[in-house]
Amino acid sequence: xxxxxxxxxxxxxxxxxxxxxxxxxxxxxxxxxxxxxxxxxxxxxxxxxxxxxxxxxxxxxxxxxxxxxxxxxxxxxxxxxxxxxxxxxxxxxxxxxxxxxxxxxxxxxxxxxxxxxxxxxxxxxxxxxxxxxxxxxxxxxxxxxxxxxxxxxxxxxxxxxxxxxxxxxxxxxxxxxxxxxxxxxxxxxxx
Amino acid sequence: xxxxxxxxxxxxxxxxxxxxxxxxxxxxxxxxxxxxxxxxxxxxxxxxxxxxxxxxxxxxxxxxxxxxxxxxxxxxxxxxxxxxxxxxxxxxxxxxxxxxxxxxxxxxxxxxxxxxxxxxxxxxxxxxxxxxxxxxxxxxxxxxxxxxxxxxxxxxxxxxxxxxxxxxxxxxxxxxxxxxxxxxxxxxxxx
DNA sequence: TGGTACATGTAACATGTTACATGATTAG
DNA sequence: CTAATCATGTAACATGTTACATGTACCA
Numbered sequence: 253x254x255x256x257x258x259x260x261x262x263x264x265x266x267x268x269x270x271x272x273x274x275x276x277x278x279x280x281x282x283x284x285x286x287x288x289x290x291x292x293x294x295x296x297x298x299x300x301x302x303x304x305x306x307x308x309x310x311x312x313x314x315x316x317x318x319x320x321x322x323x324x325x326x327x328x329x330x331x332x333x334x335x336x337x338x339x340x341x342x343x344x345x346x347x348x349x350x351x352x353x354x355x356x357x358x359x360x361x362x363x364x365x366x367x368x369x370x371x372x373x374x375x376x377x378x379x380x381x382x383x384x385x386x387x388x389x390x391x392x393x394x395x396x397x398x399x400x401x402x403x404x405x406x407x408x409x410x411x412x413x414x415x416x417x418x419x420x421x422x423x424x425x426x427x428x429x430x431x432x433x434x435x436x437x438x439x440x441x442x443x
Numbered sequence: 444x445x446x447x448x449x450x451x452x453x454x455x456x457x458x459x460x461x462x463x464x465x466x467x468x469x470x471x472x473x474x475x476x477x478x479x480x481x482x483x484x485x486x487x488x489x490x491x492x493x494x495x496x497x498x499x500x501x502x503x504x505x506x507x508x509x510x511x512x513x514x515x516x517x518x519x520x521x522x523x524x525x526x527x528x529x530x531x532x533x534x535x536x537x538x539x540x541x542x543x544x545x546x547x548x549x550x551x552x553x554x555x556x557x558x559x560x561x562x563x564x565x566x567x568x569x570x571x572x573x574x575x576x577x578x579x580x581x582x583x584x585x586x587x588x589x590x591x592x593x594x595x596x597x598x599x600x601x602x603x604x605x606x607x608x609x610x611x612x613x614x615x616x617x618x619x620x621x622x623x624x625x626x627x628x629x630x631x632x633x634x
Numbered sequence: 635t636g637g638t639a640c641a642t643g644t645a646a647c648a649t650g651t652t653a654c655a656t657g658a659t660t661a662g
Numbered sequence: 663c664t665a666a667t668c669a670t671g672t673a674a675c676a677t678g679t680t681a682c683a684t685g686t687a688c689c690a
Binding site for chain 1: 455526529532547594
């Protein structure tokens, strides 16, 4: 039981363990699926947090199963620590968006380069939006709006976010957006 | 000249130094104003990166001025390193939004608590949106759309983002949003 | 003369990233 | 048999956060 101000990553793992024991691997998959879109984490971190929480008595490692699987389960202390954490005022969000740095410093880029970056990123966001829309359709069809309203709400955040980002891409002035000003010669033509 | 794969934070500092020498303090202010909304950084980091970049020959410390101010200026190596960085494909954005974790785990919260959090955060975002809108009006009035289109574009990202977030807050189902289900007794009344 | 904003920096620690090492099991 | 996937973990390092220590200059 070392010093422990539960961090959000660790707390989330405890959150997932409320539905039953999970292995590190399971937790990585679950976390990436459930919160990966607004809370990035890596496999390494999960194992490290699990080890630390086991040390602190917040989780307990069970018997190894097939393939060396080692399930962790929530202890009473873990349940209490989670409850304490979830009741605390959540902190401000942090966004780190490298593309916007590149945009801000766009005047240092050769003509068209920025437009290439923008196009590539736009495609990624369009793909993500399409994926969220599919997930949302499925969720609604499955009745998740009543059954799992909290998960639907976070998914809807993703939808709102991706729509806003796409809209931003589409409203960028052509001076920034077109791979244009390409020496003032012919436009790039349809894609 | 130690090993150096320029990171985005350091690169941004170099970016700002293109407009002339700045002290650590200046850089902290500038960075927080220009990129703070989509690239968080702290004062400590700035001084550390400056020291590392001075060591690596990317910047040069000048004479101390009044109040121990120590201006840093860009070297040729720094200019080259920045140019290399800005031409690289920007990485994916990372978002870390603690409130969404709390929402996802909302079923573990006592009734009304989540609604309090949502209300507090909504207010923060509303304030930020108002601020962006004011900045944007000022920028447009000052002719920045032509003079500083890149900065305006990043500001417009902020606008799009905050509008999307507010819209999301406003569309949350009342089961999540109202400080409601408060024992099923009387609603909290108008705000 | 005392408080506040300016200004620089360090230390200690927490968190995040990348790369690697190792082995089990399954599908083809 | 062998490649892919499942699964756990460590090591090394980079980055981010918080707290503190120190001192300057302005202004009320």
